[in-house]
Amino acid sequence: MDESKLFKSFMNTTAFCSELEKLDIPFYRSIDSEFSENLKNVSSRVLKNIQLLFSKVDRSRAADFVDIEDIENRWLEVSDTLDILFEKTDHCLDKAKGLLKRPRIESSPLPAVAPKKQKREKLPYRMIHAAHLPKPQLRFQSSPNNDRNLTWFWKLTEKPNALVPLDKLLAQVESDPSLANSLPHPYGTEIKNNRYPPWVYEVTNPTVMGSVDETRPIWVDTEEALKDMLKELQKSDAIAVDLEHHDYRSFRGYVCLMQISNRKYDWVVDTLQLREELQCLNTVFTDPKIIKVLHGANMDIIWLQRDFGLYIVNLFDTYCATKVLGFEGNGLAFLLQKYCDYEADKRYQMADWRIRPLPKDMLSYAQSDTHYLLYIWDHLRNDLLENSVKRKENLLQSVENSSKQIALRKYEVEPYDPVYGLGTDGWRNVLSKFGSAKIIGREAITIFKALHDWRDSTARKEDESVRYVMPNHLLITIAANKPMETLDLLSISKQLTPLVRVYADEIVQVIRDAQNAYNKQIDQEKSFGTDKEAAPLMTSIVSNVEDSDKTAPDVSIFESTKKNATILNKLMAKSSDLFTAKVTFPSTVDDRKEKLSSVTEKISLNVAPSVEHPITTVTEESNLENPTDESLSQAQAATKEEPSIEGRDSDENSIVVRQLGINKKKRLSSAMNTDMPSLDDTINLTDQALPANNDSEENMSSSKKKRQRKKKKKEAKITTSLPVANTEAQESATANEAFDYSNQDNFLLKMDERKRVMRNQSEKSFNPMNRATQVRRNVKELKKPKISEGKSTSFKKT
């Protein structure tokens, strides 16, 4: 092959790969078994090639690539090696063509494998996971409450520097029950009304600090030392604050260390020791005269509230400044390097901060997180002022505003959501991030959800993180292999966790129960499939909907769900604004009517029978408060794009998912084409393929024609009144059509409700399978719902 051909092939492959990157491969893989099979073949070819490649260049490393995930995990090594090989090839080709002159001094040949970057050694394992440490939380005055439906309340008992006194706020919350679901920010008014003092807006000479090594940190672990620190802090006009946190051997996590610096001292507070005494810091933290400088305070703000009842008024977040200034790095390490020529040893970031006595290196790392921050702040203010003149906009003011939004963040307990799997560690996230290749089909999903539920309750009971109980990859492996015997489970992986071993019998029982429940459901569905009486159900629902087109939507179907909605309101409405969209319920009939009239479509989602809470009518609303910096607004955008979800209670746990945004007329006309997707499809749909709200207009316009076509099809269907089993012809007729969301099902009621309605009114046949098949095949238009990012190790503090 000549060189140009070779080059062309490379270019094509590269272009093709970048195209592939834009597609939602895991999604397609999960809904199309043929595609999934092809992908598997390609994956194993890629793996073989990589193994072959490494066997040529570095035999010892070929063994590192056992399965396809190894390539992903070691992608840097692979791409570096490929780059070097390409360079080498290029070099050889040039040489062969005589394009290279012989260098006077022969350079050493390129190494076949990229030299590993000069890296610091890994921290010793015991510093990352101090496995045998007694759990500090056992010594906390109040033991952690890990209840699924915990109603969390402010920890603060006094409110220094108040514009609105605490009593007044308490009275407000008491008198307005709706506030119990989403407490106001206790310092909301104070933060909103605050302005940086004028001197902050003046160019300054950065106050030089001694190096961190020259400054002895003050260890604060007694009330006396705390008082001394407080006195000193009250004299400062600005202080720097940072926290270190632990969440691996605890369900909710806790702060282990608080670092504070002023221009003179660095303090490191043992928050494990002084956990209950720290509220006195509010006198400084909420003092509007004292600036609090933090870097990337998103989580610190939440942790301070949750653990100590501390709030920050007058925040300057240096991360926001890096964003406004458009720096190429936004982390603290970048700023330390830029302004202080100090290389932070970020290996300690993920250290086990529970360790006591704190090793010297860890102490010094912790100290360095605040030691230089006021000096950096001085520089950033100057840079912001200077650039404001150049760009003719008040950049410091933007940092002030976005810092304010961060200070306004509220801690709220994230509920467990068995039904929709929302939330950071919710099954939806886990499934889409880790499981879409292995958890395929209803059965696997049912078992996966049951295990996920078990993992969550066990983590709460044991006060461990879910990833300590059963990390996601193990959860997926177990669910995919569904061991039915304890021994099978114990031999499923070399990396079983201690708690998986301890609870092996229980886990196997969970799998068996899920399997039985699944089998039962299948039997029920089969009997429904042959139930002649039930067959004409859907048409009656359709005609109901058609009637209601002329009047207000019929909300009576919601009435029976009121009771459960109240329970769920408690359970879910407090869905944390940290990690996920808030879930609220239409509480009044008017509310419901209004919500109902904005329905675009509904898709049935059958939930695994192991679901703990029967779900009723749920409307999910994006309700993130106070969008702030980029990350916040991104989170908000992500949650906004989540579809609204409406569920109906049933033994079969059939619920209804809906999307808001298209007017009633369109919605109701689309309801005419109602067929019922199968469990399989609806899980795929709702798990992975709900369209974003803002797609609806696009869908609508492209769907007009399709609606016409479908209307014709439907008319044909009605006249011929096809029997339940006759689906194939319709499936193939629609198989190549793109799936049109704006034209889909509106009222998909639970099975028994359907039967009831049918018995009363129905004449026409309903085939529960054919829409399902069409949906499965016609997925091109669908988009994955965006799910907010996770916390803990997976969240990247800036």
Ligand SMILES: O=c1ccn([C@@H]2O[C@H](COP(=O)(O)O)[C@@H](O)[C@H]2O)c(=O)[nH]1
């Ligand atoms: O990627 C990350 C980074 C940090 N954390 C946790 O946050 C705290 C505080 O981090 P700072 O960089 O000191 O602000 C750290 O102790 C970790 O617990 C994380 O989970 N993931």
Ligand SMILES: [Mn+2]
């Ligand atoms: Mn830190």
